[in-house]
Amino acid sequence: MKYDFDQIINRKHTNSAKWDTDNGFDTLPMWVADMDFTTAEPIIKALEERARHGIFGYASIPDAYYEAEVHWWERRHHFTIHKEWIEVSTGVIPSLSAIVQAFTEAGDQVLIQSPIYNYFNTSITNNGCHVVVNELKHNGDTYEIDFDDFEQKASHEKVKLFILCNPHNPVGRVWSRAEMLRLAEICLRHNVVVVSDEIHRDLVYTDNHFTPFASMGEEFLMNSITCTAPSKTFNLAGLKTSNIISANEEFRKKVNRSLNVNEAIEPNVFGIEALIAAYNNGEEWLDQLLDYLAGNRDYIMSFIKERLPDLRALLPEATYLIWIDCRSLGIPSTELSKKLLEEGQLRINEGLIYGDTGEGFIRINIACPRVLLHKGLERLEQVVKSIHCNLSGNL
Ligand SMILES: Cc1ncc(COP(=O)(O)O)c(C=O)c1O
Known part of the structure; x- marks a missing residue:
């Protein structure tokens, strides 16, 4: 089917955070x-069918959900994950917050790269930790990583986590495998766990190649947690459904406990249907x-x-x-x-x-x-x- 992206759809008065903030103005x-x-x-159809059922009680996650996630990684990103590695949560930001809680104590430090999606800061400071910034180097046409500064900061004993944004919001970089390997090795050397926010993984322009952080090797797989969601890719942010993926069972237990403490683990009935339809037929x-x-x-x-x-x-x-x-x-x-x-x-x-x-x-x-x-x-x-x-x- 041919989709028409030129079509203008009125989003005003739909409780849209983007369009209804300046209600009454021509902003x-x-x-x-x-x-x-x-x-x-296919997503709209799946949601319509689910809505027509008319009962929206508490949900459980079917096998089809996990299978859709696993196959999407395999098909689009050539990365094999297993169903058991997946924890479901209500959003990438709630996930980051839960991860920070699980891996730090008040006063610990979390490393990020700046400029960066602003909620990274919030997830860290709301949980009593300090933000440590590795500034990206702006060289006119692009941004690069200052690896010496990164290593110096990662080596501090209070730094427990590094939150990577790949692809990067706001600078639009897709970090190369070589760049990420250097970051991964530094983190491993200094016992810093890597949290890779890959929510933008599917929105990569031709000629650029996205590498899942966890796919770079066994030791990096075991030292990392990946956060992702179909929300940016398929425009489903309001459905509050995301996944946290880690091959490390100990990490998963910690994250699961923290998600439960935050009550950020109850799935959304529509989010389940949307993810399955998106990854299978989108x-x-x-x-x-x-x-x-x-x-x-x-x-x-x-x-x-x-x-x-x-x-x-x-x-x-x-x-x-x-x-x-x-x-x-x-x-x-x-x-x-x-x-x-x-x-x-x-x-x-x-x-x-x-x-x-x-x-x-x-x-x-x-x-x-x-x-x-x-x-x-x-x-x-x-x-x-x-x-x-x-x-x-x-x-
Ligand atoms: C890098 C990044 N992570 C997370 C989010 C938000 O994720 P969620 O809506 O699942 O909390 C965004 C939204 O723009 C983002 O750009």
């Missing part, structure tokens, strides 16, 4: 990471989505190059999130995002929420019909022009 929301596309038809939709997103990515890259040459957008290797360097405008990212919202009626994410290294950057979500993307970019252009005018007026 274009290009921030929170969900998509303005309907999901794959590939046709996903492949078309990836083509469309690649078109949007090329569109924003050329728009910025031609019409906003002072800004520098990083070409993402994965994700529908575009990281844009606006430092040449000379205003803080908080002020820039306020101007975009108030003067341009465009809501984006300001870079600073992803850490100090995000100052001067913005993150734009391009998972929308191209007409809306164009409209959003025109709003960005209009605000950037007015900033230029004010700056030249002030000279």
Whole structure:
């Protein structure tokens, strides 16, 4: 079946965090990471059938759920996992929080790389731990890892966990096997457990290759926990269903205990059906989505190059999130995002929420019909022009 990603669907008044935050205004929301596309038809059908049953009591997880997850890894990522390795949870962030609780004591430290998806910080600090930052090195067109700094930080006796984001939100990198091997070896050397957030694993653009962290070798498999979900891939974030995968039985026991303590383990009846339908029958939709997103990515890259040459957008290797360097405008990212919202009626994410290294950057979500993307970019252009005018007026 041919899907129409150009179709504009009104999401207002659907209790959407993305669209209903600015109710009453003509704001274009290009921030929170969900998509303005309907999901794959087999998923909608499975949910309709389940809804028609009419009874939504407590759920149990069927074998078909685990089989769908196992086969997806095998088919899409050539990585063999086993049903027993999977713990189900209500989201990747609840999972990270439970893992931090399970592997640390108050006052311990957790290593992350900055800029980074902001909820990593929250999961760490909410559990009484300190964040230790390995800043990614921005080299103009991409980001690289500072391995010396990483090793120096990982070697601290209080550092118990490293949370990796692969593919990376917000900078869009798909870490290479060679880069991850270096990180993995350092963590092993210093007894740091690796938690790999792979929620964006399926949204990788052609020419880039995603390597599951745990697939790199037995010792890394046993020293890691992988978090994932069908939510980013198939636009199912509201269904609150994700998986935690580890081959290490001791790790699984700890995580399971912690999930239970947090009551983050009760499955969602619709989430179960959606995951099974997505992983068994969603590939046709996903492949078309990836083509469309690649078109949007090329569109924003050329728009910025031609019409906003002072800004520098990083070409993402994965994700529908575009990281844009606006430092040449000379205003803080908080002020820039306020101007975009108030003067341009465009809501984006300001870079600073992803850490100090995000100052001067913005993150734009391009998972929308191209007409809306164009409209959003025109709003960005209009605000950037007015900033230029004010700056030249002030000279
Ligand atoms: C890297 C990363 N992890 C986790 C999440 C959120 O996961 P969940 O909604 O399952 O808690 C996001 C959402 O944008 C994300 O980008």
